[in-house]
Amino acid sequence: MFHHHDYSTHITGGISASNVATGNASLSHSSASVGTPAELASEIRGLKSLAADYSRINRDAIASMLDSLAARAEAGDGDREEIAEIAKAVAEISPTIRARMMSLVSAVGTSMAGSIIVEGLKAALGMGSP
Numbered sequence: 001m002f003h004h005h006d007y008s009t010h011i012t013g014g015i016s017a018s019n020v021a022t023g024n025a026s027l028s029h030s031s032a033s034v035g036t037p038a039e040l041a042s043e044i045r046g047l048k049s050l051a052a053d054y055s056r057i058n059r060d061a062i063a064s065m066l067d068s069l070a071a072r073a074e075a076g077d078g079d080r081e082e083i084a085e086i087a088k089a090v091a092e093i094s095p096t097i098r099a100r101m102m103s104l105v106s107a108v109g110t111s112m113a114g115s116i117i118v119e120g121l122k123a124a125l126g127m128g129s130p
Contacts, residue, residue: 035109083120
């Protein structure tokens with residue numbers, strides 16, 4: 001008698017900043033690089049899903065602030081201090097999103113490293129020069 005076991009895994013939906021290992025697989029090292037303004041904006045918008053457990057007021061505030069940061073990332077402009085203020089407000093509401101923003105900033109490629117959005121995020125998260 002032949003038994004076939006299908007160990008396939010189907011993942012659907014928006015997956016951002018995630019690692020997946022199933023069956024006998026393992027992860028020894030994983031990294032991703034964010035190299036364009038559009039990629040950075042997408043990653044920032046993806047952080048909104050982490051606000052689902054907050055009150056509606058905080059959830060809406062987080063979503064609005066992340067949309068604002070994403071728009072600045074796409075445009076490639078903005079005021080560093082204003083960006084830092086917005087990012088700091090998000091980080092104060094959600095330590096989880098703060099940690100993810102830190103990971104995101106660490107994953108930025110060299111082409112984005114000196115951008116105003118990245119500099120503002122670094123300032124907000126205590127990762128760069130004041």
